[in-house]
Amino acid sequence: MDEKHQHLPQPMNMDPPRASTIFAKARRLLLIAVLLIVSFHLVAVPFMPKDFFQCDHGSTTKALVPFEAHIISKCPDTRHALRNLILPAMQKVHDKVDFQLSYIGKPTANGGVECKHGPSECIGNIIELCARELYPDPKIHLGFVMCLTKDYPQIPDRALIEDCALEHAIDFNKLNECAARDETAHGIELLRNSVQRSADANVTISCTIRLNNEVYCIRDDDQWKDCPNGPGVNDLVLAIEKLYHGSS
Structure with missing residues (x-):
């Protein structure tokens, strides 16, 4: 009890000795409770598992799995692979892969690039x-590429590019500036480096x-080839x- 209550007059029917006994017992019970609480923290907690009070939020950093698609822009096999395998897979594992699109062509002696379907494909x-350089997030540039690829015969029609840029929040003027920078030298260098990457990977x-960094599957002549694990999204x-979690 606090001092204020200790100085109040005793009720006429209260037996002082009995009240003192009750208070003494209460103090002993309180002391026992405190000791139990203290002993729980000092004795019981160390024997609990280390992570008893922790939640596993997957904070352990793991290496991203290299995932790459080698394509050309005006290609029906590219369209099929993007639409039916690459995009659906990325929706499920985008946070577990280091994704990249690389392009196929032939470097020329004068520092240029020869593309299968001519200059329009280049x-x-x-x-x-340029979309990838300006918007590194695959959720942006991959969606933009898919949008163009759906109407690949129209590439590089300005109306198509503007529509796809608008749909995926890409600045068309920045795309144009990137492609035309240094009298197109910047864009050609991007393509040459990408083509060389594909050549280095054979x-x-x-x-x-x-x-x-190994061939997983090939889409060619409107069919899947060399897909030992299967061409399905799952x-x-x-x-x-399996690669991300280190499973065999």
């Missing part, structure tokens, strides 16, 4: 590479999908999950 490739067919997702 321009389309450059525009898509990739010549669009669309070739590589996982963990097959690809499972393969990425």
Whole structure:
């Protein structure tokens, strides 16, 4: 009790000795309760698992799985692979992969690039590479590429590029500036470097999908080839999950 209550007059029917006994017992019970609480924290807690009070939010940093698609912009096999395998897989495992689009062509002696479907395809490739340079997040530039690829015969029609840029919140003027920078030298360099990357990986067919720096599957002549794990979305997702978590 506090001092204020200790100085109040005793009720006439209260037996002082009995009240003192009650207060003494209360103090002993309180002391026992305090000791129990203290002993719980001092004795019981150390024997609990280390993570008893922790939640696993997956904070452990793991290496992203290299995931790459080698494409050309004016290609039906590219369209099919993006629409039916790459995009659906990325929706499920985008946070577990280091994704990249690389382009296929032939470097020329004068520092240029020869594209399978001519200069218009080279321009389309450059525009898509500029989108990646300006918007590194695959959720943006990959969606933009898919938008163009749906109407690939129209690449590089300005109306198509403007519509897809608007749909995916991409600045058309920045795309144009990137492609035309230094009298197109910047865009050609982006394409040349990308083509060289595909050549270094010995990739010549669009669309070739590589996982963990090895060929995973190829879409060519309107069919899947060299896909030992299967060309399905779930097959690809499972393969990425195994690599990401280090499973055999």
